[in-house]
Amino acid sequence: MTPPQNPLLNDRDVEFLLYEVLDATRLCELPYFADHARDTFDLYLQSCRRFAREVLFPTYRPVDEAPPRFEGGAITVHPAVRRVFRPMVELGVLTAARPAAVGGQQLPLVVATLAGAYLQAANLSACGYLSLTAGAAHLIETFGDDALRSAFMTRMYAGEWTGTMALTEPQAGSSLADVQASAVKTDAGHYLVRGSKIFISGGDHDLTENIVHLTLARIEGAPRGIKGVSLFAVPKRRPEGGQLVPNDVEVAGMIHKLGWRGLPSLSLSFGEKGDCHGYLVGSPHQGVACMFQMMNEARILVGANAVATASAAYHEALGYALVRPQGRPLGARDPGAPQVPIIEHADVRRMLLRQKAIVEGGLALVSTTALYADLAAHAADAAERERAQRLLDLLTPIAKTFPAEKGFESNALALQVHGGYGYSSEYLPEAWLRDQKLNSIHEGTTGIQGLDLLGRKVVAGNGAALIALGGEIRLTIARAQRAGVEPAWGERLGAALALLGEVTVQLAEAGMRGDTERMLRHSADYMELVSVVVVAWQWLAMAAAAREGLARGAAPADFYEGKLCAAQYWLSTELPRVEVLAALCRSGEDSYARMQPGWF
């Protein structure tokens, strides 16, 4: 038997999230979204999912198998990537959530994120060109002057040019304070940029005639450290006398990668001939602060990428488990009886249910985070915008990290469900596993997200964000209670929330005493703790919506039963881990603090 066609994401789940869990149509009451309604949301979702399934997904394996070529100083992409690039631009993904004033559709980010997830699940690296372009153009939209907006942003939003983020340098890695690329102001107003960047995704290609690198560099004489770094738009070719001329940006090398094989990761040299023009974006020395807009957007996007990658693999494993016959039920005594589909084996169902819990819990988390982004930007009153911004800030590192880390586990389980076939390249799970591994690294490693969460986000404004989160979680507990969800689940989540509060206060006190090391030592465990709680919150919300759906006789009942079962799984098998994690954070267990380099 052939498995069913992989849906990439479950349409019913997307509909459920948007309209039953999150009630996203309430956004249409806000002026920014006033032209929208459920039918325009659905129209966009439908066009993206159809394109993802019919056009994009069939390109995935060929693109994975033949990475871009680097010849004669230039990159040639896979022909399939060239074939899908323009249609994706025409779907509107570059500007779905941007205002009409810059050519956008003013869709809520939560809708754009869910629609985009279909595309990412279909071919992650092909989407990379567009998401980097959108983020880079948005940076210019926010911080660029009118000249830059009309010269660069417009063409980028139109998909005529693409964009990149050029932060990382070989000697600095995650440490942006150590950026050494330099910029010298000229009398003409532009800067001359010089330096080396590494891991620049989409840093060269033959899809469009030009590429704009949003580049961090240090203006001559700038202060040392993070406060001396500025942001520049540095095009591959610069407009000069009505045409595009080479701007002294060279590809120094292409990095061979484990996954994301359709999107080249490059080393770039800027200004080797002293003729690389850069255009300041935002104020001098504010580059990292500006770049954080793109980085924060990119972090939510990485979460979506990770969920999408895990989702495609989960559905592939599910389809396989439904049709692959092997073995018989426990205790079956007749060796002549036909074999059963492997989904009949409890351990296979465990692996599938865990994937479902991670994928759908992760998708709910990413969607919720995107919804706060919509409210932070467009809610009616300032207090509501501020509250949403706090929740957005708090959830961003979690929405990036949980899908990246647990998504990798989920992808490994999808491979495992396929048995020996899963290890073979004739099946897709091994490729998605390779893709997934990048998500814990790029846009801030998991370690950096943990420090950001505990060292900045939860302590900002005297813990205001965590207080706001507590309020949201308590609303969900009340909703679940009203809906008739198993009361123990809400009680468990309430207890976990209280425990999280205690741990946070204790760690913040260590920080206030000046013992930063003690405060942040278990930031990885703290991230895990918060993630488990936040995803339990999402599962309780889904359980409530499922009970509501069943109560009003909505269909299909099987879908809601599955949601309740997965909620039970997370709240009964994963949430109890918070005790151990909280104890670690509180005890300050010091093995790796004490461990000396010479002891390894």
Place this chain on the structure above:
Amino acid sequence: MTPPQNPLLNDRDVEFLLYEVLDATRLCELPYFADHARDTFDLYLQSCRRFAREVLFPTYRPVDEAPPRFEGGAITVHPAVRRVFRPMVELGVLTAARPAAVGGQQLPLVVATLAGAYLQAANLSACGYLSLTAGAAHLIETFGDDALRSAFMTRMYAGEWTGTMALTEPQAGSSLADVQASAVKTDAGHYLVRGSKIFISGGDHDLTENIVHLTLARIEGAPRGIKGVSLFAVPKRRPEGGQLVPNDVEVAGMIHKLGWRGLPSLSLSFGEKGDCHGYLVGSPHQGVACMFQMMNEARILVGANAVATASAAYHEALGYALVRPQGRPLGARDPGAPQVPIIEHADVRRMLLRQKAIVEGGLALVSTTALYADLAAHAADAAERERAQRLLDLLTPIAKTFPAEKGFESNALALQVHGGYGYSSEYLPEAWLRDQKLNSIHEGTTGIQGLDLLGRKVVAGNGAALIALGGEIRLTIARAQRAGVEPAWGERLGAALALLGEVTVQLAEAGMRGDTERMLRHSADYMELVSVVVVAWQWLAMAAAAREGLARGAAPADFYEGKLCAAQYWLSTELPRVEVLAALCRSGEDSYARMQPGWF
């Protein structure tokens, strides 16, 4: 700065395990090992480790990059594999632990396992040809008649021919009861074999003139199911009239794999022309029972492979973290201060310490299991052999699964420590991560090991194995107490052991009531529970030996301090997880039992 040369395994750790933790020289008091002493152990270890580092490791990347070629119905291996094959035979790895009577060195398996781990860490797939040959030859040694032993075994132990295990069929996978390959007895005494096998590692190559496939097939008229499966030696070329003639074994296809790129995984067709001779090994219909000898050896070997693969990556990450400068300590205020090596960051040390705990804990577990194998075969009295056999049986699925599952996590951490470079193929961690993923699948998936552990091993002989394990653990707790190890660690392990006993009794009772589903539902959690406890036992033993070493002033003190720190890590951060795991097993949480296929 260049990182130090990767040692693959830490020599001091190997020495520590053999002579300080396990006291392996006591084996030399047994008649079988009477010709050995520490210096002969060390000689063998030294020759393997030197070859691994100087010759084998440099072949790893080239072999990974250029898999075998399948052309004209035959496989051509990488030239580097051809270059290292004969020298590995000459090291004695095929017969290190076999008796002198068959040309072996009669070394303890624990010594052979540790020495072999260096080779596996250096080039896993190159070792595959030899380990499969050794296991296959051992099967013939045990169950074959004199004719087979002299015709096949001798040449295989000499490395003139290689061997494979040919169990899996496309329609049966893990379900050996569904083997369909057939065997018809001829008047000449041999059988005519016909059937298809898949995932046959080393199933063809150009290293030797012949290959002997230890093949499961069903004799005409045999009972259905597992009790109708027999074992045959089926050579690629059969001896006939003083020469080797083709034996109607064809390569039907080569499987492209995520890792293990130096060892082809093949589909084989037996007897398409009706001329494939097979020679019965052991009694008719006893094939699976015979094959279990090879499978059990192979399971411990998979554990060793997994530890070796995680060890190589751990040492690579450690070397990188020692020399890669990036960022500054928490709270450092001077952006002009030089960057520090990343090992100075607590979260990097956490990732390294976790790898150390998994790698060295796993190596101790695999070594301990091998030592029980030595005692089970060669201890002086029958009661001691029986006790050791029980412990061996119990520990085998754990020694296979823990390194495979946690090794994969460890390999992912090694990649993560390398940041963006880790995702690039110019560094080695991504390749080891790919290799590692097979270990949770081949020789019985993790799911199957869990069922084996809980459904067979712990309940056999009324729980005798677990009682024996409890005795061993209590001896270690007492040793740790005497040595002055932190008393809380031993107490925690004792409590975990008691909890494990309670859980096991409860689950066994469900089984005795006939509720097999309830008993085995949480077999994956049970496996995790037992693994955490067993590895905690290993870490307590290492902590005891480290304290003893420090007390007698042995060097280097740093090594012992590192052992104590890693023991603290495991006993303080990992062991507390047993509460959650035990609660799951006891509560019988039923989400994936209830989950219906249509609910996903």
